[in-house]
Amino acid sequence: MPKLVSHPDEVKIVTRRFGQGAAKIDKYIELGGYDSAKKCLAQGPDWIINEMKASNLRGRGGAGFPTGMKWSFVPKQIAKPKYVLVNGDESEPGTCKDHLIFLHDPHAVIEGTIIAGLAIGSKLGFIYLRGEYRYLLEIMEKAVADAYAKGFLGKNIFGSETEFQIITQSGAGAYEVGEESALMESLEGKRGVPRIKPPFPAVVGLYGGPTVINNAETIATVPHVIAMGGEAYAAVGSPRNGGTRLFGVSGHVERPGVYELPMGYNLKKIVYDVAGGVRGGRKLKAVVPGGSSTPVLLPEEIESLGMDFDQVGKAGSMLGSGGVVVIDDQTCIVEFALRTISFYQHESCGWCIPCREGTDWLKKSLTRFHAGFGTAKDIDNIQYLAENMMGRTFCPLGDAAAMPTLGFVKKFRKEFEDHLNGKPCPFAKHTELAVV
Amino acid sequence: MSSETMTIFSPKVAARFDALVQKYPVKRSALVPMLLYAQDEVGYLSDAVIADVALRIGITELEVRNVATYYSMLRFKPAGKFNVQVCTNISCMLRGAYDLFDRFQDELGVGHKGVTPDGVFSLEEVECIGACCWAPAIQVNYDFHDNLTPDQVPAILDTYRGKAKAEGTAAHA
Numbered sequence: 001m002p003k004l005v006s007h008p009d010e011v012k013i014v015t016r017r018f019g020q021g022a023a024k025i026d027k028y029i030e031l032g033g034y035d036s037a038k039k040c041l042a043q044g045p046d047w048i049i050n051e052m053k054a055s056n057l058r059g060r061g062g063a064g065f066p067t068g069m070k071w072s073f074v075p076k077q078i079a080k081p082k083y084v085l086v087n088g089d090e091s092e093p094g095t096c097k098d099h100l101i102f103l104h105d106p107h108a109v110i111e112g113t114i115i116a117g118l119a120i121g122s123k124l125g126f127i128y129l130r131g132e133y134r135y136l137l138e139i140m141e142k143a144v145a146d147a148y149a150k151g152f153l154g155k156n157i158f159g160s161e162t163e164f165q166i167i168t169q170s171g172a173g174a175y176e177v178g179e180e181s182a183l184m185e186s187l188e189g190k191r192g193v194p195r196i197k198p199p200f201p202a203v204v205g206l207y208g209g210p211t212v213i214n215n216a217e218t219i220a221t222v223p224h225v226i227a228m229g230g231e232a233y234a235a236v237g238s239p240r241n242g243g244t245r246l247f248g249v250s251g252h253v254e255r256p257g258v259y260e261l262p263m264g265y266n267l268k269k270i271v272y273d274v275a276g277g278v279r280g281g282r283k284l285k286a287v288v289p290g291g292s293s294t295p296v297l298l299p300e301e302i303e304s305l306g307m308d309f310d311q312v313g314k315a316g317s318m319l320g321s322g323g324v325v326v327i328d329d330q331t332c333i334v335e336f337a338l339r340t341i342s343f344y345q346h347e348s349c350g351w352c353i354p355c356r357e358g359t360d361w362l363k364k365s366l367t368r369f370h371a372g373f374g375t376a377k378d379i380d381n382i383q384y385l386a387e388n389m390m391g392r393t394f395c396p397l398g399d400a401a402a403m404p405t406l407g408f409v410k411k412f413r414k415e416f417e418d419h420l421n422g423k424p425c426p427f428a429k430h431t432e433l434a435v436v
Numbered sequence: 437m438s439s440e441t442m443t444i445f446s447p448k449v450a451a452r453f454d455a456l457v458q459k460y461p462v463k464r465s466a467l468v469p470m471l472l473y474a475q476d477e478v479g480y481l482s483d484a485v486i487a488d489v490a491l492r493i494g495i496t497e498l499e500v501r502n503v504a505t506y507y508s509m510l511r512f513k514p515a516g517k518f519n520v521q522v523c524t525n526i527s528c529m530l531r532g533a534y535d536l537f538d539r540f541q542d543e544l545g546v547g548h549k550g551v552t553p554d555g556v557f558s559l560e561e562v563e564c565i566g567a568c569c570w571a572p573a574i575q576v577n578y579d580f581h582d583n584l585t586p587d588q589v590p591a592i593l594d595t596y597r598g599k600a601k602a603e604g605t606a607a608h609a
Contacts, residue, residue: 002570003583091566093525093526094526094527096566096568098566099566099567124461130566132578167459167460169465171468172471172508173507173508174506175564187465188462189466189493189503190464191502192506207462248568250530250531256568256569292525325526336529339525339529340526343526346508
C-alpha cells in the first residue's frame, strides 16, 4: 500500500480526504462530497465555466492549458454527442499522483467528471486508467456503481431531468496512450497512435464528437474549485497558476512521497525541507522537475525557482506532471540519460519517423557512449539528433524524448566527455542496461 | 454458430464479455479491455482467444492482432502463473531497482521475459508502473509491492509459491 506522507507547508485541497475512507460513498458524502455537482446542476454551464476560468486551474497532465478555457472551446449547439474523457493513463516516469487519487478519492474523479459534463452539455464520460492500475480500476468501478445506486449518475442525476453516464475503461500498457488523441484511438479499440491537430478534440474528438479530455488530477480538483469558489482557489497559487499541485518527489531524498503544495512553491524547499533533503547526507547533483520528459535542472537553478508553469518554463524546463526526481552526486548522468531515452524508445508508437528513428538512434548512441566506446563527435551527434526531433511529430512524445536528452548533454557535457575513448564509467555499476 | 455456443471462455468471463460489448456507443471500444481480461483467464492471447474476440467484436482476426501487438501488457505466449514485473525506470533505478532485478534473476534462475521450468514464475523488466514515490516497486500480476530491498525477494517469492501450491495448479503453462 503506498505510504501517505505529510508536511506542515502542505495546503491540502485535493488530498483533503486522503486516508479517511472516502472511497466509500457515504463517507465521501459526509465529507461534503457531491455538493459541488448539485450546485453546478442548479447554476448551469456558463456559471461553471466562469468559475473554472476564475480559478486559473491549469491542466495537471503536463501541458498546463487553462481548464476553463478548454471547456469553453466545446461548441454549444451541435448535433453530435459530446464526451468527457478522464485521462488516468498516468505513465510519465516520476509520476504517481493519480495513483493516490484513484485509491483514496475515486468519487472526486466521478464528481469532477459530472461537472465537466454539465459544463459542456455532455451525457457520457469515460474514465480511462492504465492497464497496470487494475486494483485502482476496481476501486473506480465500485465507486461508479455506488454513484449509480444513489442516483448521482444515470438518466436523471440527483433527481433532475439531466442525464449523465460514466464508463470506466482499462488500457493494456502504453505510455503513448496518455497523449489525448492516442487515448481516443485506444478508447475506440485501435492502436494508440496520435491524430493530427487541428481539428482539436474540443471540436472533433472521441467517435468524431466534441470532447473534453482532462488529466485525472485536474478532474479531481474541479469539485474543490466549485466548493471554494474560483477566485478563492486561484488565490492559493501564484499569478496565472491557480491552486495547489500534487508534487511526487522521488529518487534520492530522505522522505519521498506525494505532497500537495501551493503553485509557485520553491523547488529547493521541496527537495531540502519537504522531502527531507538528499538521502544519506550526499550532495545534490540535479533535479528533474516535472517527470522524465522535462529538462534537468542544476542545484543553482533551483535556488529561487517557484514551481509553477510559467516560472519553470522561464528556467528552461517544464512543470510537466509534477514528478520531481532528485539525483545525488553518486549518479552517472549518462546512465540516467540512457535509461530515460530507453523508455521513450520503448514507448514510441512508431507513427512519426523523427520520433521512431530518433529515439532509437539516441538509445544506440547513448548505449555505446555509456559503454565507453563513444567519440567526441557522438556528443554533438546526440545533440543534433535531439534537436531534429523537436516539433516534427504529431504528438509530444518526440519532444518528450528530445528535451531531456538536450538538457543532459548541454548541462553535463563534461561528464559525457569523461566517458570518452574507452574510459570506464566513473559511477555506474550497470555498464550494460538490460534491454527492455 | 453464435459466440455463446463457441466461446472458449468460462461462463463468468463470457457473460462479462456479453455485457462489455453492450456498454459502449461503439462495440469496438470493448476490444482493448476484452483482450486484457481474456489474457487474465487464458494466460496469453492464443489463436483461439484472438478468434473468439474477433467474433465478439465483429472485426477480423488480423485487426485484433494489429491492435493487440501495440499494447505492452498483452502477450502471445504463456507467462508464469505469477508474472514478476520489476520497474527499472528512473525513480526505481535511483533506489536500487537493478539490484532488485538481479536478485530476482538469481532466485528464479531466469532473465528478462524468462519463465521458470515449473511454470510458477516469469520475470520481466518493465517501464514505469506509477509507484515512483514508493520505489523501488514491482508488480506480481496486478499486485504492487513497494519500497523493496533485495533481501525481501525470497519472502515475496515464497508467498506466491505457497499460493501456487494451494491452488494446486503449478503446471499452469
